Amino acid sequence: MISGDKQQGATHRDDPPAVSAVSDGTAALYIHIPFCEKRCSYCDFYTVADRHEAIPAYVASLVREMELCAGQPFWRQQQFSTLFFGGGTPSLLTPDQLHTLIVAARENFTFCDQAEISMEANPGTTSAQHLVDFARAGINRLSLGVQSFDADELKKLDRIHTVQDVYRTVEQARRAGIGNLSVDLMFALPGQRPSVWRRTLEQAVALETEHISAYNLTVEPGTPLFFQIQKGETRPLSEWKERTMFNFTIDFLAGQGYSHYEVSNYARPGFHSRHNMKYWDGSAYLGLGASAHSFDGQRRWRNVENYVHYIRDLEQGQLARTGEEEVDMAKRKLEMIFLSLRVRTGLSLARWTELFGTEFRQEYRDILRLLMNGPKPLLCEQDGCIRLTREGLFLCDSVCEQFVAEQSISASA
Secondary structure: OOOOOOOOOOOOOOOOOOOOOOOOOOEEEEEEEOEEOOOOOOOOOOOEEOOHHHHHHHHHHHHHHHHHHHOOHHHHHOEEEEEEEEEOOHHHOOHHHHHHHHHHHHHHOEEEEEEEEEEEEOHHHOOHHHHHHHHHHOOOEEEEEEEOOOHHHHHHOOOOOOHHHHHHHHHHHHHOOOOOEEEEEEEOOOOOOHHHHHHHHHHHHHOOOOEEEEEEOOOOOOOHHHHHHHOOOOOOOOHHHHHHHHHHHHHHHHHOOOEEEEOOEEEOOOOOOHHHHHHHOOOOEEEEOOOOEEEOOOEEEEEOOOHHHHHHHHHOOOOOEEEEEEOOHHHHHHHHHHHHHHEOOOEEHHHHHHHHOOOHHHHOHHHHHHHHOOOOOOEEEEOOEEEEOHHHHHOHHHHHHHHHHHHHHHHHO
């Protein structure tokens, strides 16, 4: 399951946002900054804490990687419409370091006019002057890792910022001229009360940010939180409470003018994350930095998950890649299902036929019969698209797993 909501029957219809899940032909550029002040207990991304001394060499290696990738015909011919600095905590970079990377990206790759250039930031790692300098360097979208507006929850999550830091950062970002702000929030935390989650949403809306990402907590194996639960030191929230919180989130944010355009994402009109849409619509994307993933439409690969090895390889003039795979027709079909269903517009039946030359409803008739019927349908067909119902949104991962199982059965038949 990805996030929860209540079933409202086969006739339920959420008006989809004006956000297409069909690629416009442009690519996305992602730059991973793994450095953090402190690693959060729930985090499963590749990050390293208290290694700030390595940042200059890492930035230099990122520039070298850009130069090497720009020498490849595929990336040289692409037009990029988004650039995203993720992490980790990219706001630990100095303005000069960030400026160096943006200049290098523009020198090595072709960008569209009015490209979206986003940076994740921890409210505890920014200053008014840094935000001004970040904006001057080219950042036009800021994604703040807020997670909660409750002091106790922030402490339990090992966040280094305070609620006051959030208000200060938003005010400073506005003064710096950044007109596209997003906040990341997290629900279904151990012991979380619905009333506290409601207050967090209310405070996020009061900030008048253009975008809100509301993720349910996923306990990943190997994280400190996972071991806390294994030892009985804390208990995960019940599925019923998680479902109730997600359902409330959808309805509350809709009432505040935020369109629910993807399982965990909500936006004011015109402010959906253009970068994330590139992943969901099947576009090509180039990932730079340790652990970053890339996709060129035919192949997928990732970089080594070790910043020391990453720097070493680039200093030797070679790409730090590993784990390459060809994306065959079967994988392309499954990925289109996974990614299209995440977006509220759903999977276009006409687009499927255009890409694969088959009729989706016929190819998956058995599983569609199962998932579209019964007292709690998980899928429905609307406007020529297959979409998740409310119940399907809550069980998104389970729905996708059933398509995997169906394809495995078909392949072995």
